[in-house]
Structures are given as C-alpha cells and as structure tokens.
Amino acid sequence: MPTNHADSERQRRPRRVVVVPDGPILIEGPVEVELDDGRRVVSDRFVVALCACRRSGTYPWCDTSHRRRRP
Numbered sequence: 001m002p003t004n005h006a007d008s009e010r011q012r013r014p015r016r017v018v019v020v021p022d023g024p025i026l027i028e029g030p031v032e033v034e035l036d037d038g039r040r041v042v043s044d045r046f047v048v049a050l051c052a053c054r055r056s057g058t059y060p061w062c063d064t065s066h067r068r069r070r071p
C-alpha cells in the first residue's frame with residue numbers, strides 16, 4: 001500500500017508522548033493499549049489521551065475526570 005509523504009515522515013521520527021501535569025498522557029495515535037487484565041483496546045485518534053489518574057469512567061482513555069476536585 002503506498003504511503004504519502006506525511007505518513008513516511010511520521011514513521012521515521014520517534015513517537016511523541018506528552019505527560020500533562022495532573023492530567024493524562026498524550027500519545028500520537030493510532031495506539032493499541034494492553035490492559036492489566038490482558039484486554040487490548042485500540043484508538044485511531046490523531047492524539048490519544050491515556051488516563052493516568054485511574055478515575056476515568058472510560059479507562060484507559062481520559063474523560064477529564066482528573067479535573068474534578070476530590071472531597
């Protein structure tokens with residue numbers, strides 16, 4: 001399958017991962033995540049927000065629950 005210039009450029013450079021303070025981990029997609037129970041989930045988004053706080057209702061994806069104040 002032919003790739004365009006942007007695709008080949010993305011494959012050449014390291015994948016960027018950004019750790020957001022008190023927030024998610026942003027990863028250039030697409031990604032496949034293996035969970036601790038062995039299940040695998042896939043996201044085809046351009047940037048994927050992985051939950052680092054474990055409070056997300058859609059774990060492993062961030063649903064912005066990290067923004068809520070704890071009592």
Ligand code: FES
Pocket residue numbers: 022023024025050051052053054055056061062063064065066067
């Ligand atoms: S980091 Fe956003 S919900 Fe956990």
